[in-house]
Amino acid sequence: MVHALGLSDRLVGTAFLDAQVVEPYAAAQQGKPYTADLPQREALLAANPDFVLAGYNNVFTTTGDESISTRADLAALGVQSWINAPLCPSADGLSDEAIDPAQVSMETVYADLRSLGRVLGAQQRSEELVAELQAKVATVQERVAGKERPQVAILLNDDDGSYRVASGIDFGTRVLEMAGAENAFGDLTERRHVAVSKEELIARDPDVILTSTCCDASYTVADGEPDVQQIRADPALAGSTAVREGRVYPFLFADRAAGIRAPYAAERVADLVHPE
Amino acid sequence: MTVALRPRAAAPWALPGAVVLVVAGTVLSMKVGARPLSWAELSDGLLHFSGAPSDFVVRHVRLPRTLCGLLAGACLGLAGTVAQGITRNPLAGPDTLGVNAGAAAAMIAVMTAGIGSLAGHVWFGFLGGAVAALTVYAIGGSGRDGATPVKLALAGAAVSALLTAVTSAFVLLDRDLFARYRYWIIGSLARAELPTVGQALPFAVAGIVLAVLLVRRLDAVALGEDASRSLGARPGPTRAAGLVAVVVLAGTATALAGPVVFVGLVAPHAARALVGTAHRWVLPLSALLAAGLVLIADVAGRVVIAPEEIHIGVTAALLGGPVFLHLVRTRKVAAL
Numbered sequence: 001m002v003h004a005l006g007l008s009d010r011l012v013g014t015a016f017l018d019a020q021v022v023e024p025y026a027a028a029q030q031g032k033p034y035t036a037d038l039p040q041r042e043a044l045l046a047a048n049p050d051f052v053l054a055g056y057n058n059v060f061t062t063t064g065d066e067s068i069s070t071r072a073d074l075a076a077l078g079v080q081s082w083i084n085a086p087l088c089p090s091a092d093g094l095s096d097e098a099i100d101p102a103q104v105s106m107e108t109v110y111a112d113l114r115s116l117g118r119v120l121g122a123q124q125r126s127e128e129l130v131a132e133l134q135a136k137v138a139t140v141q142e143r144v145a146g147k148e149r150p151q152v153a154i155l156l157n158d159d160d161g162s163y164r165v166a167s168g169i170d171f172g173t174r175v176l177e178m179a180g181a182e183n184a185f186g187d188l189t190e191r192r193h194v195a196v197s198k199e200e201l202i203a204r205d206p207d208v209i210l211t212s213t214c215c216d217a218s219y220t221v222a223d224g225e226p227d228v229q230q231i232r233a234d235p236a237l238a239g240s241t242a243v244r245e246g247r248v249y250p251f252l253f254a255d256r257a258a259g260i261r262a263p264y265a266a267e268r269v270a271d272l273v274h275p276e
Numbered sequence: 277m278t279v280a281l282r283p284r285a286a287a288p289w290a291l292p293g294a295v296v297l298v299v300a301g302t303v304l305s306m307k308v309g310a311r312p313l314s315w316a317e318l319s320d321g322l323l324h325f326s327g328a329p330s331d332f333v334v335r336h337v338r339l340p341r342t343l344c345g346l347l348a349g350a351c352l353g354l355a356g357t358v359a360q361g362i363t364r365n366p367l368a369g370p371d372t373l374g375v376n377a378g379a380a381a382a383m384i385a386v387m388t389a390g391i392g393s394l395a396g397h398v399w400f401g402f403l404g405g406a407v408a409a410l411t412v413y414a415i416g417g418s419g420r421d422g423a424t425p426v427k428l429a430l431a432g433a434a435v436s437a438l439l440t441a442v443t444s445a446f447v448l449l450d451r452d453l454f455a456r457y458r459y460w461i462i463g464s465l466a467r468a469e470l471p472t473v474g475q476a477l478p479f480a481v482a483g484i485v486l487a488v489l490l491v492r493r494l495d496a497v498a499l500g501e502d503a504s505r506s507l508g509a510r511p512g513p514t515r516a517a518g519l520v521a522v523v524v525l526a527g528t529a530t531a532l533a534g535p536v537v538f539v540g541l542v543a544p545h546a547a548r549a550l551v552g553t554a555h556r557w558v559l560p561l562s563a564l565l566a567a568g569l570v571l572i573a574d575v576a577g578r579v580v581i582a583p584e585e586i587h588i589g590v591t592a593a594l595l596g597g598p599v600f601l602h603l604v605r606t607r608k609v610a611a612l
Contacts, residue, residue, distance in 0.1 A: 160464070188583070195585065199311065235335075236332055238332060239329055
């Protein structure tokens with residue numbers, strides 16, 4: 001987001017990218033200080049930032065293995081913080097429970113970009129950026145308007161061979177909708193990711209399966225191929241529509257985040273689910 | 277050598293009842309899930325595989341899961357009974373002999389080295405459990421009296437503490453490793469696959485045969501060190517053979533379902549409450565009760581918070597806990 005707002009020179013550190021920075025801004029990330037793991041609290045403060053921008057709520061929770069500091073604690077040290085509104089904890093200490101489903105929309109992302117532009121003094125650029133993204137989304141939506149909306153499942157491959165799916169409150173659901181598809185697990189809304197049995201997957205029988213490949217700053221869509229192979233090789237899923245018709249595609253976790261990637265991701269998903 | 281044991285005027289219905297429990301558990305495990313299956317879908321899936329969605333559910337989800345549950349449960353029930361028998365310790369289980377701590381440490385070692393998938397790791401767990409148990413036996417068996425129950429229990433506790441410290445150190449320092457370890461330690465039948473069942477079967481059979489061969493010797497050991505020696509029994513070799521049986525049985529169960537320790541503790545107690553202490557009754561009954569508990573706990577885990585699932589390690593303890601408490605309150609549990 002910072003790159004897109006044209007403020008790359010202000011970044012004192014970046015960390016824990018889930019995939020390669022999206023194409024028009026990939027070059028801007030080159031040479032920026034980067035750590036693969038989330039920084040510990042001390043390391044974060046050592047970079048002496050004025051402003052911390054987080055994409056996910058778990059870094060600001062009071063407990064949890066990814067927590068760095070609460071926003072209140074940072075504020076006490078004079079460090080302002082920001083978190084994208086669709087995932088914003090209503091109070092410090094909450095993670096997915098804080099997600100307000102009504103906030104999980106592109107409108108919130110645009111509002112975020114405008115506010116962030118104002119906060120960081122790049123108001124004009126933020127307006128341009130919002131317009132760019134809106135145009136992109138409009139183009140995609142025009143293309144898929146009136147077409148049948150296939151059922152899509154976004155699967156996370158877990159280490160023990162089981163799967164979790166992205167639920168209705170995950171931003172991925174919005175990406176699917178923009179692309180003229182529907183989340184096959186959109187009715188689940190308690191958490192962003194839900195561990196479902198293979199039986200449930202077989203029963204819901206999505207038309208298309210997307211992986212949720214994560215997390216390394218070098219990842220591109222091609223890195224989702226092993227996840228795709230694993231799903232295709234799962235004997236339990238061999239009879240499902242998506243596997244039989246060869247409609248299991250690599251997809252990046254980063255592409256279903258509330259942010260500027262979403263319109264790009266919607267474009268790609270539209271290509272996949274509406275190839276005609 | 278025959279040992280006459282107090283024949284408990286015990287429930288003649290206990291064994292048939294346990295068989296009914298296992299059959300009921302098997303049927304439920306095959307029929308209940310994300311979508312209940314009809315009898316027709318079930319028989320089609322088993323006998324006439326045509327590629328229908330229900331066929332995949334039967335063949336690749338329910339069947340491996342049910343077989344895994346049956347096998348793992350039976351192994352846990354036997355392992356617990358033999359472990360309690362050879363140590364004459366009512367709280368004994370594979371964990372008392374260091375088997376679980378060894379398996380966990382070995383899993384962490386291969387996970388850290390990053391070899392292969394979880395399915396590949398489980399056999400390293402088996403090996404780790406065996407090495408730990410042998411160490412426990414070697415330490416507990418040193419000295420003048422050989423492997424007495426107390427020395428075995430103490431050696432087991434010491435080795436377990438050491439291995440657990442190593443495991444914790446690795447797991448707590450590495451977030452990704454912890455995430456992977458968590459899947460294993462919790463115990464689950466959700467990852468069951470038919471090839472794993474096939475690989476586990478020979479080990480399970482070997483363990484079961486060994487346990488059956490030990491029936492009379494376990495009765496003798498149960499009489500206590502002096503009494504059994506005076507009857508001409510040799511507790512030492514019995515303990516060694518029993519230990520091998522425990523390692524094989526618990527290792528197989530762990531490979532199939534993860535370390536579901538509690539089942540192995542509660543099943544023998546429930547069995548003894550029903551049929552007394554003669555191992556020719558306790559062993560089969562404990563195996564059946566454990567298998568029934570595992571299957572029913574797994575089915576419960578599928579339906580309670582559907583479409584999500586609760587892992588068997590949790591549901592088995594939740595279901596077995598009250599039974600165990602009831603036994604503790606109403607009977608002299610330590611009667612071994």
